[in-house]
Amino acid sequence: MSDCVFCEIVAGRVRAFRVLEDECAVAFLDIRPAAPGHTLVVPRVHARDIWDISDDSHAGVASLTRRVALLLKDVFEPDGVNVRLNSGAAAGQDVFHFHAHVIPRRHDDGLRLTWSSPLAPVAELEQAMRRITERRE
Ligand code: 5GP
Numbered sequence: 001m002s003d004c005v006f007c008e009i010v011a012g013r014v015r016a017f018r019v020l021e022d023e024c025a026v027a028f029l030d031i032r033p034a035a036p037g038h039t040l041v042v043p044r045v046h047a048r049d050i051w052d053i054s055d056d057s058h059a060g061v062a063s064l065t066r067r068v069a070l071l072l073k074d075v076f077e078p079d080g081v082n083v084r085l086n087s088g089a090a091a092g093q094d095v096f097h098f099h100a101h102v103i104p105r106r107h108d109d110g111l112r113l114t115w116s117s118p119l120a121p122v123a124e125l126e127q128a129m130r131r132i133t134e135r136r137e
């Protein structure tokens, strides 16, 4: 897609700091890093989000994401790593070319990517499960 910045990066027409790549996916540094080493992993073939991407392309992104996480562990020696996928504007997606964020974490980095919801009543989980089961079977 010509108006997609990540397609332009994959094609090499827009500059990016490329971390790793293979036949299926490309990993490059995020220009607004949440932490040093924050890397994005994108499929070479344009797909909008988790609902649009093919199984093969998604598997390719997952595989390169793991290689990136291993590399960043070696380089930055973080205490942890977040791998994050945002699909849809409501979930915080700004660039509509599927991508995984790989974010090295430190105990004291102050980043807020987690939640601490109260335990749900069993009835609430049962209701959600009923809706899922109806559609799954
Ligand atoms: P989203 O919010 O869609 O999950 O994440 C999009 C990410 O892409 C953001 O963290 C943003 O900083 C990054 N980003 C947006 N435009 C560019 C770009 O042109 N180059 C690079 N390297 N990262 C970008």
Ligand code: ZN
Pocket: 001, 004, 005, 006, 007, 008, 046, 047, 096, 097
């Ligand atoms: Zn694209």
